Amino acid sequence: MSDESEMAPGLETGIDNDAFRDAEGWISALWLERLRAFIEAGRTEDVALVMAPLHSSDIGDVLEQLDQGERLALVRMLGEKFDFSALTEVDESIRLEIMEALSNSEIARGVAELDNDDAVYLLEDLEKEDQDEILSALPAFERLALKRSLDFPEDSAGRRMQTDFIAIPPFWTVGQTIDYLRADKDLPDEFYQIYVVDAAYKVLGTLPLDKFLRAQRATKIDAIMNANLVLVKAEDDQEEAARIFERYDLVEVGVVDENGRLVGVLTIDDIVDVIQEEAEEDIKLLAGVGDEDVSDTTLDTVRSRGPWLGVNLVAAVLVSFVIGLFNATIEQMVALAVLMPIVASMGGNAGAQTMTVTVRALAMRELDGGRLRRLIRREMVVGFANGVIFAVLLGVVTALRYSDVGLGVVIGMAMVINMIVAGTFGILIPLTLDRLKADPAIASAVFVTTITDIVGFFAFLAIAGLWFGLF
Amino acid sequence: MSDESEMAPGLETGIDNDAFRDAEGWISALWLERLRAFIEAGRTEDVALVMAPLHSSDIGDVLEQLDQGERLALVRMLGEKFDFSALTEVDESIRLEIMEALSNSEIARGVAELDNDDAVYLLEDLEKEDQDEILSALPAFERLALKRSLDFPEDSAGRRMQTDFIAIPPFWTVGQTIDYLRADKDLPDEFYQIYVVDAAYKVLGTLPLDKFLRAQRATKIDAIMNANLVLVKAEDDQEEAARIFERYDLVEVGVVDENGRLVGVLTIDDIVDVIQEEAEEDIKLLAGVGDEDVSDTTLDTVRSRGPWLGVNLVAAVLVSFVIGLFNATIEQMVALAVLMPIVASMGGNAGAQTMTVTVRALAMRELDGGRLRRLIRREMVVGFANGVIFAVLLGVVTALRYSDVGLGVVIGMAMVINMIVAGTFGILIPLTLDRLKADPAIASAVFVTTITDIVGFFAFLAIAGLWFGLF
Numbered sequence: 001m002s003d004e005s006e007m008a009p010g011l012e013t014g015i016d017n018d019a020f021r022d023a024e025g026w027i028s029a030l031w032l033e034r035l036r037a038f039i040e041a042g043r044t045e046d047v048a049l050v051m052a053p054l055h056s057s058d059i060g061d062v063l064e065q066l067d068q069g070e071r072l073a074l075v076r077m078l079g080e081k082f083d084f085s086a087l088t089e090v091d092e093s094i095r096l097e098i099m100e101a102l103s104n105s106e107i108a109r110g111v112a113e114l115d116n117d118d119a120v121y122l123l124e125d126l127e128k129e130d131q132d133e134i135l136s137a138l139p140a141f142e143r144l145a146l147k148r149s150l151d152f153p154e155d156s157a158g159r160r161m162q163t164d165f166i167a168i169p170p171f172w173t174v175g176q177t178i179d180y181l182r183a184d185k186d187l188p189d190e191f192y193q194i195y196v197v198d199a200a201y202k203v204l205g206t207l208p209l210d211k212f213l214r215a216q217r218a219t220k221i222d223a224i225m226n227a228n229l230v231l232v233k234a235e236d237d238q239e240e241a242a243r244i245f246e247r248y249d250l251v252e253v254g255v256v257d258e259n260g261r262l263v264g265v266l267t268i269d270d271i272v273d274v275i276q277e278e279a280e281e282d283i284k285l286l287a288g289v290g291d292e293d294v295s296d297t298t299l300d301t302v303r304s305r306g307p308w309l310g311v312n313l314v315a316a317v318l319v320s321f322v323i324g325l326f327n328a329t330i331e332q333m334v335a336l337a338v339l340m341p342i343v344a345s346m347g348g349n350a351g352a353q354t355m356t357v358t359v360r361a362l363a364m365r366e367l368d369g370g371r372l373r374r375l376i377r378r379e380m381v382v383g384f385a386n387g388v389i390f391a392v393l394l395g396v397v398t399a400l401r402y403s404d405v406g407l408g409v410v411i412g413m414a415m416v417i418n419m420i421v422a423g424t425f426g427i428l429i430p431l432t433l434d435r436l437k438a439d440p441a442i443a444s445a446v447f448v449t450t451i452t453d454i455v456g457f458f459a460f461l462a463i464a465g466l467w468f469g470l471f
Numbered sequence: 472m473s474d475e476s477e478m479a480p481g482l483e484t485g486i487d488n489d490a491f492r493d494a495e496g497w498i499s500a501l502w503l504e505r506l507r508a509f510i511e512a513g514r515t516e517d518v519a520l521v522m523a524p525l526h527s528s529d530i531g532d533v534l535e536q537l538d539q540g541e542r543l544a545l546v547r548m549l550g551e552k553f554d555f556s557a558l559t560e561v562d563e564s565i566r567l568e569i570m571e572a573l574s575n576s577e578i579a580r581g582v583a584e585l586d587n588d589d590a591v592y593l594l595e596d597l598e599k600e601d602q603d604e605i606l607s608a609l610p611a612f613e614r615l616a617l618k619r620s621l622d623f624p625e626d627s628a629g630r631r632m633q634t635d636f637i638a639i640p641p642f643w644t645v646g647q648t649i650d651y652l653r654a655d656k657d658l659p660d661e662f663y664q665i666y667v668v669d670a671a672y673k674v675l676g677t678l679p680l681d682k683f684l685r686a687q688r689a690t691k692i693d694a695i696m697n698a699n700l701v702l703v704k705a706e707d708d709q710e711e712a713a714r715i716f717e718r719y720d721l722v723e724v725g726v727v728d729e730n731g732r733l734v735g736v737l738t739i740d741d742i743v744d745v746i747q748e749e750a751e752e753d754i755k756l757l758a759g760v761g762d763e764d765v766s767d768t769t770l771d772t773v774r775s776r777g778p779w780l781g782v783n784l785v786a787a788v789l790v791s792f793v794i795g796l797f798n799a800t801i802e803q804m805v806a807l808a809v810l811m812p813i814v815a816s817m818g819g820n821a822g823a824q825t826m827t828v829t830v831r832a833l834a835m836r837e838l839d840g841g842r843l844r845r846l847i848r849r850e851m852v853v854g855f856a857n858g859v860i861f862a863v864l865l866g867v868v869t870a871l872r873y874s875d876v877g878l879g880v881v882i883g884m885a886m887v888i889n890m891i892v893a894g895t896f897g898i899l900i901p902l903t904l905d906r907l908k909a910d911p912a913i914a915s916a917v918f919v920t921t922i923t924d925i926v927g928f929f930a931f932l933a934i935a936g937l938w939f940g941l942f
Contacts, residue, residue, distance in 0.1 A: 025714055026839050057718045065841050181684045191681050192663060192722065209680040210662050213652050243496055246747075247528045249740035251663065251722055268739050269720035275743060276717075279750030280831060283757065287827035288820065294832045294842055298849045302856045305824050312820045313861055316813040317868060323809045330805050337808035338795045341815070341924070342787040349759065349783045353776050356758035360751060361765045368497050370536050371765055378769050385773045390784055397788060453812070 020058065027061055035062065039070050044077045051078060060089025063098070064295060072101050084110035088118050091293035093300065096125060104130055108137035115189060116142075116163040117270060120149045124159065148263070157241045158234030160274070161255045161264030164188035167195045168221060170204050175217030190267070192252040196225045201261040203229060203254055231256050234263055241266055242274040243365065282363055285441035286356065288312075308446070315450040322454050326461040329470045335402055336464050339411055343460045346390060347418035347452030354379050354426025355448050359441045362434050376427055383423025387416035410467050414460035421455045422448070491529065498532055506533065510541050515548045522549060531560025534569070535766060543572050555581035559589045562764035564771065567596060575601055579608035586660060587613070587634040588741060591620045595630065619734070628712045629705030631745070632726045632735030635659035638666045639692060641675050646688030661738070663723040667696045672732040674700060674725055702727050705734055712737055713745040714836065753834055756912035757827065759783075779917070786921040793925050797932040800941045806873055807935050810882055814931045817861060818889035818923030825850050825897025826919050830912045833905050847898055854894025858887035881938050885931035892926045893919070 022028050031050075038046045051059065051074075063071050063086060075082050075098055084107075087095050099107060099122070111119045111134060123131050123146065131150070135143050145163045152158025165188060168177055177194065181187065194212060196205040205225030215224050231254050232241045245253065245268060255264040284290065288308030292301060323330075323340070330337050358375070361367045367375065391412035399408030429447045430440035465471045493499050502521075509517045522530065522545075534542050534557060546553050546569055555578075558566050570578060570593070582590045582605060594602050594617065602621070606614050616634045623629025636659060639648055648665065652658065665683060667676040676696030686695050702725050703712045716724065716739060726735040755761065759779030763772060794801075794811070801808050829846070832838045838846065862883035870879030900918045901911035936942045 025711065025836055029840060032840075055719055057720070064837065065839055067841065178684065182687060187681070187685065190679070208661070209684065210658070213649065213680065213684070214658065216653060240496065246743060248526055249528070249743075251739060268722060268743070272717060272720075272739070272743060272746060275746060276750065279747065279754070283750070283754045283827060283831060286754065286758075287823045289824045289827055292828060294828060294837050294846050296849075298852045298856070301849060301853045302860075305821070305853065305857060306860065308824070309817065309820060309857055309861055313813070313817060313865060316816040317865075319816070320809050320813050323812065327805050327809065330801075330808050334798050334802045334808075337801050337805075337811075338791050338798065340808075341794070341812060341928075342784070342791050344812070345787040345790075345920075345924070346780065346784060349780060350776070352758045353760045353779070356754060356760055357763060357765060360754060365496055366535065366765050368536055369500060369503075370538065375765050378767075378772060381769045382772045382776065385769070386776060386780055389773075389777065390780055393781075394784060394788075449816075453816070457812075 020054070027058075027065060032062070032065060035074075036066070036070060039066075039073050039077065042077075047074065047077045048081055052081075056083050056085040057089045059083060059086035063090050064094060068097065071098065075101070080109070082110065084114055084122065085118050088121050091295040092125065093293060093296050095122070099126065104133045105137060108134045112138055112142065116145050116149060116264075117160060119146055120159055124150060124154070152234050155238050156234065157232045157236045157238055157255050157266055158264070160238050160241075160270050161234070161266050162188065162270075163264045165195055165254070165262070165265045166191055167197045167201065167262060169198070170196050170220075170222035170225065172221050173217065174212065174215045174219045174221065174224075177212070177221065178217070191265075192267070195254055195262055195265075196221055197262055203231060203256065203260070203262050205229070206254065229254075232266060233258070238271075238274045239278055242271050242278065245271045246275070278363070282359060282441045285439060286359065286445055288445065311443070311446050315446055315453075319450065319453045319457065323457050323461070326457075326465065329461055329465045332470045333464070333468065335407065336461060339398060339407075340457050340460050342394065343411060343414045343418055344453045344456035346394075346415060347422045347456045348449045349422075350383060350386060350419050351422035351426045351448040351452045352445065354383070354423050355430055355444050358427050358430045359444060362430060362440050367431075372431075376424075379423040379427055380420060383420040384416065387419030390419070391415040406467055407464075410464045411460060413463055414456065417459045418452060418456045422452045425451045491525070498529075498536060503533070503536060506545075507537070507541060510537075510544050510548065513548075518545065518548045519552055523552075527554050527556040528560045530554060530557035534561050535565060539568065542569065546572070551580070553581065555585055555593065556589050559592050562766040563596065564764060564767050566593070570597065575604045576608060579605045583609055583613065587616050587620065587735075588631060590617055591630055595621060595625065623705050626709050627705065628703045628707045628709055628726050628737055629728075629735070631709050631712075631741050632705070632737050633659065633741075634735045636666060636725070636733070636736045637662055638668045638672065638733060640669070641667050641691075641693035641696065643692050644688065645683065645686045645690045645692065645695075648683070648692065649688070662736075663738070666725055666733055666736075667692055668733055674702060674727065674731070674733050676700070677725065700725075703737060704729070709742075709745045710749055713742050713749065716742045717746070749834070753830060753912045756910060757830065757916055759916065782914070782917050786917055786924075790921060790924040790928065794928050794932070797928075797936065800932055800936045803941045804935070804939065806878065807932060810869065810878075811928050811931050813865065814882060814885045814889055815924045815927030817865075817886060818893045818927045819920045820893075821854060821857060821890050822893035822897045822919040822923045823916065825854075825894050826901055826915050829898050829901045830915060833901060833911050838902075843902075847895075850894040850898055851891060854891040855887065858890030861890070862886040877938055878935075881935045882931060884934050885927065888930045889923060889927045893923045896922045 019028055020031050035047065035050055038050065054062070063074070066074060071094070087098060111122060114122070123134065135146060138146070149159055149161065149163065166181070168180070192209055194207045194209070195203055196207060197203055205222065205227045206229065207221065207225045211224060230244060230248055230250065232244060234255050234257050241253070244250065251268045253266050254262050255266055257263045284292065288305065290304040292304050361375070394415055395408035395412035398411050399405045425448055430444045433440040433442070433444060490499055491502050506518065506521055509521065525533070534545070537545060542565070558569060582593060585593070594605065606617060609617070620630055620632065620634065639651065663680055665678045665680070666674055667678060668674055676693065676698045677700065678692065678696045682695060701715060701719055701721065703715060705726050705728050712724070715721065722739045724737050725733050726737055728734045755763065759776065761775040763775050832846070865886060866879035866883035869882050870876045896919055901915045904911045904913070904915060
């Protein structure tokens with residue numbers, strides 16, 4: 001029963017010259033070179049030999065490293081030996097590419113060997129037609145379980161759950177349960193707790209394995225089970241489920257349907273992926289890159305980034321119209337054109353700082369009443385304080401550069417105004433988006449920059465116009 | 472042994488009118504109002520009563536919600552009932568604030584009841600002097616374990632590990648082990664696997680509880696243990712440990728010292744925090760807000776954001792000098808000043824997109840040889856394609872706005888150049904920082920924007936100068 005075949009070589013604490021990964025955690029270039037040579041030479045047996053000891057996540061990494069041709073050749077050469085769970089570890093574009101190259105019956109054979117949650121993960125992105133064809137090639141029991149999971153909304157707990165779990169009645173003893181576990185050949189691959197259910201599969205309690213192990217054989221299950229339940233509804237969003245895992249340091253949680261019946265379990269390894277994705281999503285939305293991976297094609301990348309650049313173009317043109325209002329002012333004093341981007345740039349940066357803190361605090365549910373008021377107050381003061389500090393610095397530099405104290409004063413005043421505006425809108429914009437049930441990360445950046453640009457240019461040019469009497 | 476007291480009310484699937492959290496996962500405003508009233512009225516017993524059912528992470532959330540005065544009053548009123556593990560769930564500034572308000576002997580009493588990893592987490596940020604005083608007030612065994620953990624570098628696996636674990640010899644049977652677990656009162660709070668060690672505590676194998684449960688009583692441990700070890704070294708960085716957890720979907724891993732002896736274990740709940748922090752760090756570094764929380768004081772925030780704004784100021788002044796080179800050109804054609812921020816802004820955005828993808832790919836170890844070459848190629852093409860698309864759009868708009876086809880052509884050319892530059896440096900800068908062993912997220916943004924600003928302004932003004940013969 002040893003899991004020896006599941007672990008990558010070279011991960012032991014000792015040193016392995018034939019290491020699959022180097023000290024930094026990257027796949028060894030040497031190892032990869034050898035695999036490539038085997039693939040090119042069509043040495044099917046050698047390919048199978050070097051791939052055999054790899055864990056599915058390592059196989060996924062290898063697939064991502066190879067070129068498209070090599071990748072498909074590798075999958076073909078491995079044939080039935082190819083572990084489909086590796087496909088859950090690669091970027092979406094690579095997963096779809098490989099699945100498109102395989103026939104539906106090949107996919108059905110591979111999927112049949114997967115855990116329910118992995119199978120759903122592979123099937124959910126396929127065309128309805130292919131999905132049905134693959135499902136119909138599976139044994140009835142698995143087909144039903146998969147169909148049920150696929151019926152739950154995308155990104156719901158029901159989609160991510162594993163439908164294999166251990167459920168026992170409350171009147172069993174510890175000894176009876178152990179005997180049942182020892183006898184049952186069809187247990188889930190990995191489990192961390194046992195569910196105690198009534199005849200209708202309504203959950204009465206849970207029993208973590210470590211607690212279970214410490215109990216005497218004669219103990220009744222309902223005497224030691226944890227009756228204060230933390231459960232997730234199948235329709236709940238996976239991010240909501242992730243927050244519950246984090247909040248209560250869970251490793252596994254039961255998933256119930258609308259009638260409170262246990263239909264599956266979520267385990268921490270799925271949730272770690274959700275947490276990763278969520279943080280990843282915020283970073284990417286803030287930069288305007290959507291749901292994009294390094295392995296996406298050029299065309300997909302152009303498409304995914306276009307809309308954001310388009311929005312930014314409209315905003316930038318709008319800003320330039322504001323500058324255009326001051327045509328005559330700039331004509332009389334070109335130094336203004338030279339200096340104005342500094343004020344806008346500082347405001348943009350300060351705004352991005354406040355916005356990022358706000359977006360993350362919203363994502364982490366850290367901004368309720370009291371804390372929100374404190375944050376707003378703080379950001380206004382910080383904007384003012386940093387505004388004054390950098391206004392003085394920039395004012396002095398500008399006064400010296402142009403030998404004109406007035407110009408230094410003007411740019412300093414514009415800077416203070418823009419920094420306070422940056423702090424204010426850096427909070428208000430993500431907050432408003434959140435209240436409107438939109439993702440605060442998605443469009444905050446372009447709104448905030450547009451405002452700090454407009455205010456930066458306008459304040460500087462208007463104050464300068466008044467100060468120097470250029471209107 | 473039920474954990475009833477550990478769970479927040481209102482988390483059951485049923486509906487609880489007295490709910491601690493509302494449907495969105497926020498702490499209920501009503502609940503909080505009541506607690507505040509109790510604190511203000513000095514009703515110690517009522518405070519203890521409403522706080523009693525809360526999980527430590529809920530207590531942490533409550534602490535973060537209260538004002539400084541209420542927070543300290545709450546801790547004082549709870550007295551010995553205050554669960555110190557709640558302090559591991561709050562922002563650093565709040566943790567230090569509360570710990571400073573408590574005497575070292577009070578802290579020692581609270582810390583004594585914590586798991587080793589939580590205790591280290593609380594102690595590591597204290598002054599050496601306070602640390603020593605608290606440690607000396609603890610029982611010898613705990614003191615030694617804590618000292619040993621604190622001796623490992625900050626953010627290492629050794630700092631984060633739990634030093635309670637179950638280790639058994641390989642020649643025991645399953646039955647013997649179960650009897651041992653049932654008899655031993657001093658087991659760790661939670662554990663997911665058993666470690667098989669030799670007399671010198673060198674790890675020979677691991678045994679997940681679910682596998683252990685399925686084995687017959689007479690089975691020898693070394694016949695079922697997993698002998699292919701995944702272990703983490705105590706000096707390893709916690710981020711390296713987190714990557715191993717993610718890669719192999721682990722729930723628990725053994726930590727060994729330089730001699731290969733088992734000294735502790737890392738569990739997934741600690742690692743989830745590390746994963747969160749790491750993603751969080753990238754988002755914040757990209758925006759230049761350092762290691763900052765919503766609960767930080769105004770002064771700390773001004774200090775933490777200042778350096779970044781300072782760097783940006785220097786960069787912006789540098790950019791303005793580049794614009795200053797074209798003083799005479801702008802004087803002859805003010806429209807250039809009005810239009811030039813558009814080119815810079817588009818380049819800045821495109822650069823941020825590429826940079827974000829690169830920074831995340833580096834963090835996820837996704838950029839080895841083949842993939843890096845593909846990414847560079849893709850980003851050049853994407854920059855060119857988006858450059859051409861938006862150059863045409865902006866060119867047409869500009870030509871119409873100023874009734875000047877030449878100006879449209881000039882701004883279009885500048886745009887294509889700047890977008891290609893943005894794509895190139897969006898990769899090269901984080902990559903260079905990474906090669907120099909710096910965090911690619913930290914300074915990439917300011918470098919990339921400075922370059923796209925300079926190239927944007929320079930290309931546009933220089934091409935315009937040549938085209939219209941303004942030099």
